[in-house]
Amino acid sequence: MGIKMSMDSPFQIIQVMAEQVELIVPLFDAYRQFYGQPSDIDGARPFLTERLQRGESVILALIENARALGFTQLYPSFSSVSMRPIWILNDLYVEEKARQRGVGARLLHASREHAMKTGAIRLELSTAVTNTTAQSLYERDGWRQDTEFFHYECELPRTRL
Numbered sequence: 001m002g003i004k005m006s007m008d009s010p011f012q013i014i015q016v017m018a019e020q021v022e023l024i025v026p027l028f029d030a031y032r033q034f035y036g037q038p039s040d041i042d043g044a045r046p047f048l049t050e051r052l053q054r055g056e057s058v059i060l061a062l063i064e065n066a067r068a069l070g071f072t073q074l075y076p077s078f079s080s081v082s083m084r085p086i087w088i089l090n091d092l093y094v095e096e097k098a099r100q101r102g103v104g105a106r107l108l109h110a111s112r113e114h115a116m117k118t119g120a121i122r123l124e125l126s127t128a129v130t131n132t133t134a135q136s137l138y139e140r141d142g143w144r145q146d147t148e149f150f151h152y153e154c155e156l157p158r159t160r161l
Contacts, residue, residue, distance in 0.1 A: 031093035070094035
């Protein structure tokens, strides 16, 4: 999937296939480190490859000169109330040197296009309360904070698969 950019844009957005996973492994590792996880390139590679091979996620990457500057990973889900698909925008990361160049906004736009193309009723995301930079980007892009529902999570003990 190549999402059309303006003719004067050096960027190209692609839907990453399993055989292209090396494009985003370093970005995914940096994303995890941003959220306090230790670097784990050797774990990132098979995790991403498996998601793509199983059709469990869609990864969009913004490419410039054959190098990924940012990516977003979308997970499919469903709304029982509307009986329609939704997409969870689980990961969005732009390498530090590429920030303030519109990469994040372009990835959000591409995510919205993908969701609409697949008949989804909405996109959902969550971000750290302290990540005000991302919050500003989302709000500029038309996202709004949910004031109707609380988000809860239940941590489970780690088990071997």
